[in-house]
Amino acid sequence: LYYTEGRLSASLSYFRQAEKLNPYDVDVLCSIASIFIIKKEFPKAKFYLKRVLALDAKNSYALRNLKKTGN
Numbered sequence: 001l002y003y004t005e006g007r008l009s010a011s012l013s014y015f016r017q018a019e020k021l022n023p024y025d026v027d028v029l030c031s032i033a034s035i036f037i038i039k040k041e042f043p044k045a046k047f048y049l050k051r052v053l054a055l056d057a058k059n060s061y062a063l064r065n066l067k068k069t070g071n
Contacts, residue, residue, distance in 0.1 A: 030061050042069040
């Protein structure tokens with residue numbers, strides 16, 4: 001809900017809590033990366049996208065969005 005309302009800081013806070021509960025949840029990691037892409041914090045987005053690819057090398061979301069981080 002926060003994410004769709006544009007409240008990125010609140011959204012990020014909740015996704016980070018979810019990450020602590022399950023650091024291998026690809027959906028959570030992709031969501032965190034998305035927020036960083038929107039905020040134009042590309043090094044942070046790249047970090048999370050690479051974590052996704054380490055878990056799922058063929059993840060189309062991560063592969064597609066990694067280009068937005070400058071790679």
